[in-house]
Amino acid sequence: MKLEPIAKNVFYVGVNDTSRKMFDAFLPLSEGTSYNSYLIEGSEKTVLIDTVDHIKSEELLKNLKQVKKIDYIVANHAEQDHSGSLREVLKKYPEAKVLTTAYCKSMLIDLLHIREDSFELVVENQEVSLGDKTLRFIFTPWVHWPETFSTYLIEEKILFSCDFFGAHMSNKNIFVSDNESENVIKQAKIYFAAIMMPFRELIKRNLEKVNSLELEMIAPSHGPIYKNPELILNAYQSWTTGENKDKVLIPYLSMHGSTEVLVRDLEKKLRAENIEAVVVDIEKEGMLGIVEHLVDSRFVIVGTPTMLNEAHPLVVLTMNVIRLLKSKIEFVGIIGSYGWGGRTIETIENALGDMEKEYFEPIMIKGLPKTNDLDEISKLIEKIISKIENN
Ligand SMILES: Cc1cc2nc3c(=O)[nH]c(=O)nc-3n(C[C@H](O)[C@H](O)[C@H](O)COP(=O)(O)O)c2cc1C
Structure with missing residues (x-):
């Protein structure tokens, strides 16, 4: 690949990973991902x-084939998907110094065994001339580890934000194009929910x-570059400070179809009341269909069969993730079959642990729901409507 310019003497040198299907062994990737790396050629120094x-x-x-010399490699984040090639780059450019913070340095030594003498430390707001x-x-x-920082190229006004503002997508286009901006923001929202949301308060300060x-x-460092920074900044603003929506997220699983009868009845009745309902089959979609709705849903109604005396283990796992991601869910209902x-x-x-939330009366039905069991779902809808009206 030739060097792809993004500004004068600033180049995209990252790579796509279209075959990666999972990230962090928990988030399915629908569009692969990219690991973005950038090269800046100053009149005196070159930095990766x-x-x-x-x-x-x-x-x-x-x-980097045609790049003769690299003076600095900025390590904005110690995680292996961005720093995992440091050793190889240092091997090819042994004179290069890794510019990073003391915290990130210690993590790079722990995680990747980077040699102590490879580093030059930087502090907040320090400027380095190229x-x-x-x-x-x-x-x-905390976007999304404790050591993360961003690098600002002053003259070109470019922020290299690493995982902050990222999206798991392999880059067909290096820049966000008008016709894909809606999808990019959707992917960025999934990324925000799965990676950033637990640190929502700290992210507000970083914003x-x-x-x-x-x-x-x-x-x-993942996904396309924003030439219109407002697009992603406004989205982050609303995900961190915006109000929840009167949306009902219904993650469920059904081994033999009984819980599904309750779920479909709930969905149909919510829609009849013009209430937004998002039904996600955990078995088929895993976390992918769920996480983005954890950013702004007021209600979660979880559907689960009983299995070996407990809720189905995949449903329990999903509830654990909802707790860990620190969603702002306000009301929880449990429906299912035993x-x-x-x-x-x-x-x-x-x-779900000690998340702040209010529970609706659970609806657990023995076997396949009968017509009168579905009246319980109607009562649940009334409670949801009352919460919406009394907001
Ligand atoms: C592997 C397995 C374990 C089960 N364990 C229990 C149990 O411990 N307690 C119970 O009440 N029902 C148990 N059941 C029965 C289911 O909860 C029941 O069939 C329910 O209606 C299934 O709902 P579904 O069709 O939505 O999957 C078990 C079913 C299976 C397949």
Whole structure:
């Protein structure tokens, strides 16, 4: 690949990973991902911003084929999908110094065994001159690890934000194009929910810092680059500070179809009341269909059969994830089917832990629901409507 310019003497040298189907062994990827790396050629110094996952080292080095010298490699984040090729890059460019913070350095030594003498440490707002271009380091902790920071290229007004503002997509286009912006924001929302949401409060502070910069571009480390930074900044603003919607998320699983009868009745009746309902079959979709709705749903009604005395283990796992991601769900209902008895409700409540929320009366039906069992669903809808009306 030739160097792909994104601004004068600034190049995209990242790689796509179209075959990756899962991230962090929990989030299914519908569009693969990319590991973005950028090269900046100043009049005196050349810098590489982040590297790529170890499995793509060779491709990165191929992209850098015509680059004779690298003076610095900025490591904005110690995670292996961005720093995993540091060793290979340092091997090819042994004179390069890794510019990073003391915290990130210690993590890079722990995680990747980078040699102690490879580093040059930077502090918040420090500027490093590349000749006609200048880097400034903007500390943006907890997006999504404690050591994360961003790098601002002052003259070009580009923020290299690493995982902050990222989206798991392989890049057909390096820049967000008008006709794909809706999908990019959807993918960025999934990414936000799965990766950033647990740190929502800290992200608000980081957003303020970013908003105070003059920006022409935001160049994250996954997914396309924003030439219109407002697009992603406004989206992050609403995901971190916006109101919840009167939306009912219904994650469910049904081994033999009985729980599904309740779920479909609930969905039909909610729609009849013009209430937004998002039904997700956990078995088929896993977390992918769920996470983006955890950002802004007020209601979760979970559907589960009883299995081995408890809620189905995949449903329990999903509830654990809802707790860990610190969603702002306000109301929870449990519906499902059982054969003879068990601690289904208790296992769901335990998995959701001490999240602030109010429970509706659960609806557990023995076997296949009968017509009069569905009256219970109508009563649940009335309770949901009352919560919406009394908001
Ligand atoms: C592997 C397995 C384990 C089960 N364990 C229990 C149980 O411990 N307690 C219970 O009441 N029902 C148990 N059941 C019965 C189911 O809960 C019951 O058939 C229910 O109607 C299934 O709902 P579904 O069709 O939505 O999957 C079990 C069913 C299966 C397949």
